[in-house]
Amino acid sequence: MLLVCGVLLSDVLLPARAxxxxxxxxxxLFVTDDQRATNTLRAMPKTVxxxxxxTRYTNAFATTPLCCPSRATILTGRYAxxxxxxxxxxRPLDPTTLxxxxxxxxxxxxxxxxxxxNGWPFExxxxxxxxxxxxxxxxxRDPFVFDVGGTPTARFGYSNGIIGGYAKRFLRRFExxxxxxxxxYVTPTDPHRPWTPTPKYANTDFPEWHGNPAVLEKNRADKPxxxxxxxxxxxxxxxxxxxGQLRELKAxxxxxxxxxxxxxxxRERSRTLLVFTSDNGxxxxxxxIGSGRTAGQKRLPYTASVQVPxxxxxxxxxxxxxxxxxxxNVDIAPTVLKAAGVPPDPRKPPLDGRPLFDSQRRGRxxxxxxxxxxxxxxxxxxxxRKYQYxxxxxxxxxxxxxxxxxxxxxxxxxLENLFRDGDSTNDPDVSKIRDRLARDRVCRGTEPPFACP
Numbered sequence: 001m002l003l004v005c006g007v008l009l010s011d012v013l014l015p016a017r018a019x020x021x022x023x024x025x026x027x028x029l030f031v032t033d034d035q036r037a038t039n040t041l042r043a044m045p046k047t048v049x050x051x052x053x054x055t056r057y058t059n060a061f062a063t064t065p066l067c068c069p070s071r072a073t074i075l076t077g078r079y080a081x082x083x084x085x086x087x088x089x090x091r092p093l094d095p096t097t098l099x100x101x102x103x104x105x106x107x108x109x110x111x112x113x114x115x116x117x118n119g120w121p122f123e124x125x126x127x128x129x130x131x132x133x134x135x136x137x138x139x140x141r142d143p144f145v146f147d148v149g150g151t152p153t154a155r156f157g158y159s160n161g162i163i164g165g166y167a168k169r170f171l172r173r174f175e176x177x178x179x180x181x182x183x184x185y186v187t188p189t190d191p192h193r194p195w196t197p198t199p200k201y202a203n204t205d206f207p208e209w210h211g212n213p214a215v216l217e218k219n220r221a222d223k224p225x226x227x228x229x230x231x232x233x234x235x236x237x238x239x240x241x242x243x244g245q246l247r248e249l250k251a252x253x254x255x256x257x258x259x260x261x262x263x264x265x266x267r268e269r270s271r272t273l274l275v276f277t278s279d280n281g282x283x284x285x286x287x288x289i290g291s292g293r294t295a296g297q298k299r300l301p302y303t304a305s306v307q308v309p310x311x312x313x314x315x316x317x318x319x320x321x322x323x324x325x326x327x328x329n330v331d332i333a334p335t336v337l338k339a340a341g342v343p344p345d346p347r348k349p350p351l352d353g354r355p356l357f358d359s360q361r362r363g364r365x366x367x368x369x370x371x372x373x374x375x376x377x378x379x380x381x382x383x384x385r386k387y388q389y390x391x392x393x394x395x396x397x398x399x400x401x402x403x404x405x406x407x408x409x410x411x412x413x414x415l416e417n418l419f420r421d422g423d424s425t426n427d428p429d430v431s432k433i434r435d436r437l438a439r440d441r442v443c444r445g446t447e448p449p450f451a452c453p
Contacts, residue, residue: 025315026272027103027183027336028259031074032252033067033115033192034298035245035278037307040191043206043246046257051274051311053318057356059385060310060327063367065280065298068118070329071187074279075099075117077333077344077351079366079452082444086370089119097348099333100128103183106342111170114163114187122147131173133166135159135189141196158198160188160248164255168262175266181340186259188252191282195244198251206246211235213413214286214304222420223287224392224402226375233290241291242284273339274313275332281305287414299369301381301390301404302414306367312356314339325361326385328353330452350445352452364453366440377401382437382453388414389433405430 037060041048062070064080072078072085076097084092095101100110111131120126122136125147133153136145143154144162155162167186174182197204215238220228256276263269283289283297283304290297298305310327312335330353337344338355354360367381378397381390390404405428406414418428443452 024181024340026181026268027108027340028263028272028274029183029185029332029336030256030274030276031071031185031187032249032276032278033187033189034280034282035191035249035309036281036284036304037278037309038304039209039242040246040249041309041311043249044253044256046253046260047276047311050256050260051276051313053320054274054311054313055319055321055323055356057310057312057323057325057327059324060277060308061306061329061365061367061383062278062280062308063328063330063365064369065300065305065367066369067279070279071115071117074277074329074332077330077337077353078349079330079352079443080368080370081441082349082352085117087372090117091119093117094348095127098128099337100183100185102337102342102345103340104128104130106340107180108340109174109180109182110184111167111174111182112185112187113166113170114159114185115189116187122152125150129185131170133163133170135163137189158251160190160198160251160255163188164258167255167259171259171262171266171268175268181271183336183340186255188255190248190252191245193244195241195248197244197247201247201250204247204250206243209239209242211238211285213415214302215284217287217413217415220288222404222417224377224404226377227287227289230289232288233285234288235285237290238285241282241297245282271315273315273336274311275336276309276311277329277332278308279329281307296374296376299374299376301367301369301379301388303388303412306383314357324385326363326365326383327356328365331356350447352443352445354446362453364436364440366437366443366453368441371395380437380441382433382440384408387428389430389437391434391437403430 068088069080069085072083110129113133116126134147139145143156146153280298286304334353335356364384371378378393388406391400392402404417444450
């Protein structure tokens with residue numbers, strides 16, 4: 001029996017394995033780039049089909065809605081205030097906290113194809129991956145430049161096809177020896193701007209979109225100054241962004257479908273845990289916020305920015321399910337480790353997330369962002385299924401400069417900040433919430449006294 005960190009793997013397997021559940025499953029994790037949760041999966045029928053019989057989480061959130069901090073959270077199971085990755089640089093990250101290290105040490109073969117972490121040196125291999133095709137972010141396109149197992153490689157074409165091709169190659173190499181499970185991390189760059197679709201989908205049309213109440217919001221007087229002062233981005237511009245993103249997602253859909261079909265060919269689908277998510281959401285002009293270098297369409301606490309798609313298909317007998325409880329990208333690493341029967345490393349900081357399959361329900365999530373040269377101030381937020389409370393801070397985070405409170409039951413589109421609606425009699429008493437947020441911003445692990453939500 002394999003010993004990891006002094007613990008027998010048999011001691012950390014799920015205590016009551018359901019009928020058909022696979023011990024030490026393969027793991028295939030997809031992470032897209034800037035894909036919002038609402039109105040995007042409809043354009044991805046192959047992906048939806050691939051996860052048929054799985055679970056769709058309707059209240060899944062990126063705890064920091066920005067590429068690098070979110071990906072560090074996904075790969076560690078820790079909030080950004082504990083990974084140290086608060087901006088678009090991976091330099092503060094301790095690479096030994098990445099969960100692929102534990103899988104690799106437990107006998108998993110590991111591979112990755114696509115985008116790794118912003119700021120990770122191109123010439124430095126992604127740690128704890130046996131095989132990799134790491135895209136050089138910022139090197140441009142036509143050709144795309146990859147580090148393929150330590151060899152710089154220029155590839156012409158479209159990124160999804162290239163990334164999918166490498167991922168399929170790794171699957172086949174893994175299956176040449178079927179004695180050990182594998183973990184494959186597949187990270188397309190779409191639907192990130194500049195929204196250049198493959199020729200196959202360059203002219204694809206989608207059902208007309210009329211926006212939503214947040215897009216059509218007229219009065220922004222209740223919003224923070226940096227929102228009020230920006231030129232309003234209208235529905236026509238939002239439609240162009242939407243079309244560009246959906247056209248790119250069609251190619252992502254082809255890639256996911258192709259890889260899952262390859263799993264079937266290799267007779268591995270029933271032994272593979274499938275996970276699909278995005279690093280952050282994206283606004284299509286909600287609250288008038290649109291394209292622009294200073295504010296962008298992510299980084300914000302609003303629903304379209306922080307909510308992400310999350311699909312999970314467990315190996316074994318399919319159990320189609322829709323789950324509405326609060327979950328976050330911080331929960332992905334604990335989920336993979338629990339499914340693989342691999343315990344966290346007790347020598348490292350504890351995981352902040354919880355396995356998605358556990359029965360425990362959280363009442364809230366803490367969301368956080370650190371402003372720097374983005375035109376958006378630092379903020380932190382508590383989100384529950386009933387409300388969202390947001391605090392914005394000065395550059396030194398010593399003082400709160402603006403607050404928002406939204407009743408998500410009566411106001412799901414966040415149109416009325418109850419602190420700025422002109423009626424002081426309905427201002428919520430947030431004294432306890434403020435104290436809770438202050439504690440959550442420095443939380444650590446899931447056990448008292450510093451337990452994360």
